[in-house]
Amino acid sequence: MTDHQPVRAADRTERIKGAALEVAREAGFAKLSIEAVAARAGVSKHTVYRRWPSRGLLFLDAVLSLNTAGLGHPDTGDIVADLRTVMTTATDLLGRPPWGPLYQDLIGEAQHDPEVAAALNQRFIAPQTADTLARLKRAMDQGQLAPDFDLDLAMEILSGPLYFRLLITQQPLTHAYIDRVLHAVFAGMSPRSQYDGRP
Known part of the structure; x- marks a missing residue:
């Protein structure tokens, strides 16, 4: 028994x-x-x-407990393509039920309950952040990113637009929007010689 x-x-x-x-x-x-x-x-x-x-x-x-498969970063050797894969997967999750509305509520509760905030960070946000930073670091080591770029700041710049639309403006999260974000970010993160001819 x-x-x-x-x-x-x-x-x-x-x-x-x-x-x-x-x-x-x-x-x-x-x-x-x-x-x-x-x-x-x-x-x-x-x-x-x-x-x-x-x-x-x-x-x-x-x-x-809901399925969040696909949020781990692949490593194909192309940092922009790999980030796009994960970010579009995230927009698909956040942009529709059940994950999107429930995650909005969870973020809201975390603003009022320190235990929820700490657990959310430890169990979801921190592992996702660490995975992104590790992928960015490999890309930097391979010369795909400017060697002096602040990777912690890069992580915040990449994730910020998703949360801004999800929580503030509630505009649609689309793949086209992710493409716009990546284009804007990588114009600043990539070695300058690839974009404007400066050394």
């Missing part, structure tokens, strides 16, 4: 996360409650609280 207990616990955890996503999508994060999730999952609220001390941390786990 005990051999099956971990499986049942894992199934229950997944059912609770699925219920949290359903409630959030139907009613919005503002109306997400532990009680509503527990009722949807068919468990007691104490079962939920044993796993997550707050609705914010439950929501974080639920959102991050």
Whole structure:
């Protein structure tokens, strides 16, 4: 009997996360409650609280359980093409349900809950940042980027437009927009001789 207990616990955890996503999508994060999730999952609220001390941390786990495959950077030897692959994948995720609206809500909750903010950074934003920086560093070592360019700043410049549209202007995130961003950024990051003839 005990051999099956971990499986049942894992199934229950997944059912609770699925219920949290359903409630959030139907009613919005503002109306997400532990009680509503527990009722949807068919468990007691104490079962939920044993796993997550707050609705914010439950929501974080639920959102991050969604598939984000394709956000790892390939290395084809062409830094612009590789960044475009990842950034267009990200726009496809952010630009439509379920990931886009749920991630917007998660970012909003992180502004008010330091625990959610720290966990979101540790589990999602920091690994994505590290992956991008590693790819940029390899490109710099290969001479595809200016040797003195600030790679941390490059990461912020590349990701900033996506968050600006997602959270501020709510304009569409499109592949054409990503192409515009990459063109603007790489005109400044690439060795100058490739663009304006200066040494």
